[in-house]
Amino acid sequence: MEQDCLIHPSAIVHPQAQLDSTVRVGPYAVVGPKLRIGAQTTVGPHCVLEGDTEIGCHNQIFQFASLGAQPQDKKYAGEPTQLIIGDRNTIREFCTFNTGTVQDGGVTRIGNDNWIMAYVHIAHDCVVGHNTILANNATLAGHVHVGDWVILGGLTGVHQFTRIGAHAMAGFASHISQDVPPFMMVDGNPLAVRGFNIEGLRRRGFGEQRLRAVKQMHRLLYRQGLTLEAARAAIAALAAELPEAAADVQAMLDFLAASQRGIAR
Structure with a gap:
């Protein structure tokens, strides 16, 4: 760990964590031994970053986020799995992202330039592309794939193993249990396709x-x-x-x- 990181004195950063010298870590944050964090990323107060987790550059992680905790899967038995987060993501308060499982690829992966609002949950083995917007309380169960430029409305729930195609949009409180093709607009419970995302x-x-x-x-x-x-x-x-x-x-x-x-x- 670089000694000149901008780490608040009350933060607990494991000496084996690998932080770029420009990383900022706020008060009372906890950073585990297997963290790799890239340049200009900011970790807010009271965040807990653990597991085998890689976080890229220019991310802004707001207070109380929990990233890299073990998967919420009863089959998980302590196997080495990962969480990988790209660059320039905004991750708001109380988000929870878990590592993967060996039943899948072993990696939960979030791309670049995503806008992830408060209380979003991204479960084990999910793959989230680039330039997405996940509104407050959107919840991805395990093994979900979300394409580039997808927008999920607040309180939307996505069933495990479901795929959402690029440029699709889901309205508020949608219940997504089948794959949503690219470009389509959906909402409701049961889910219905309302049109395509022309705007x-x-x-x-x-x-x-x-x-x-x-x-x-x-x-x-x-x-x-x-x-x-x-x-x-x-x-x-x-x-x-x-x-x-x-x-x-x-x-x-x-x-x-x-x-x-x-x-x-």
């Missing part, structure tokens, strides 16, 4: 051809009464019709092919 896509620079492709994919999946196999075949044909959207079409096809829980329909 979010426009803000991210989607042009008219890409928006047209997403609109057509929504229609094929949800408005024309097609079977899933028929919808997939029709979606595949869009790549030739709308070449600027070929990558978006492929992302949808890949997501549908990988779905194991079935998609919300």
